[in-house]
Amino acid sequence: MKKIVTTLMLATLLVACGQEKQPINTKIMNIQYPEINANNFEQKLAASVKHYEKEPMYYMRINKSNCVVEVLVNDYRMHRDYELSNYATPLEINDAILKSGEQTVTYRLYPVGDLIKEEYGEGGTVTKLTDNTAISISIIKMDNGSEKTLEDEEVIMKHVSLTDAKGRFIASGKPYYEFTFSFNAQVPYVNEGWSKGQDLSKLDQKLLEAKAVEFYKEYGKIFENKDADLLAKLNFGEEKRNSIALYKKISNIDTLWKEYLGGFDKNSMKIQPIENYRMVFFGNDKIVFLQLNSLEYPYRGSGALRIDYVNKRNNEAVFMPGIYLYLPEGEKLEDGLYTIN
Incomplete structure (x- = not known):
């Protein structure tokens, strides 16, 4: 409680001194949708969504054992699970499917670390995958526009991790394992997404990192300044892609915008320095993400912008x-980066 009181007192002093907010340098954050603001965000999103007689939805059902997992669809991160348990419901993946055709699924398996010790109070730190490590991923299709439930799901394909002749996990004894498989999807929409982005791995890496850090720092100021208009502009492209791919209704979009605004409803916000991170590429090297170098909950796999x-x-x-x-x-890297579509 002492630390919280101190934080609240500091916030009060900053307000009194007129230093509680730092102006946002919008020149660092390129804006693709200048016409979007907090008042028309929902309306413009709803107008971008088309509805069809059939609205195919694709899902993943994942079951794992003796490992933790990250899953990417078309090299776009869709799922992170660093717990021992499994999710009971399938996970929608349409927002990573930009158009019809072949889609890829990549999973990355890691040892469970201290999870068994933390869960059961016994055992040591597990630093390698085991003979019993396993994962299965089912790709499921349903019609979003129908009255069907998950009991009517159509299994497109099921992938099961490989084993050797003795039935042991093929990467037993290793600290990491990655595998990619593909499936075919048919959707009625086409999203540009990040497909027309440049290969960032071929650009000046020091400059790329500097521009990403600049962007993250300025993005944090949005919450200090409660700038709903800028928040709407920067996130419209991604949410447009998601809304189109998920055939979102106006009620879903209304809930989404309320969740965004919930980021402003926090007391004693303190933007932490952008540090202890590494650059990670997604989207076939067209997307850059600054990821924290931490295996601790809730930081593992999370972005380097941290707001306490x-x-x-x-x-x-x-x-x-x-x-x-x-x-x-x-576009030129020296002119800055953009949030993804």
Whole structure:
């Protein structure tokens, strides 16, 4: 409680001194949708969505054992699970499917570390995958426009991790394993997404990192300044892609915008320095993400922008908005990066 009181006192002093907010340098964050603002965000999103007689939805059902996992669809990160348990419901993946055709699924398996010790109070730290490590991923298709439930799901394909002649996991004894398989999807929409982005791995890496860090720092100021208009502009492209791919209704979009605005409803916000991170590429090297170098919950796999705050129960909490950046074709890196479409 002492730390919270100190934080609240500091916030009060900053307000009194007129230093509680830093102006946002919008020149660092390129804006693709200048016409979007907090008032028309929902309307413009709803107008971008088309509805069809058949609205195919694709899902993944994942079951794993003796490992933790990250899953990418078309090299776009869709799922992170660093717990021992499994999700009961399938995970929608349409927002990573930009158009009809072949789609790829990549999974990355890691040892469970201290999870068994933490869960059961016994055992040591597991640093390698085991003979019993396994994962299965089913790709499921349903019609979003129908009255069907998950009981009517159509299994497109099922992948099961490989084993050797003795039935042991093929990568037993290793600290990491990655595998990619593909499936075919048919959707009625076409999204540009990050497909027209430049290959960031071929650009000046020091300059790329500097521009990404600049963007992250300025993005954090959006919450200090409660700038709903800028938040809407920067996130419209990604949410447009998601809304089109998921055939979102106006009620879903209304809930989405309320969740965005919930980022402003936090007490004693403190933007942490952008540090202890590494650059990670997604989208076939067209997307850059600054990821924290931490295996601890809730930081593992999260972005380098960290905002500490005091929640409604007067407890310390952390908010880490994921910021995925790219550089459209024809743009110059020295002029800055863009949030992905």
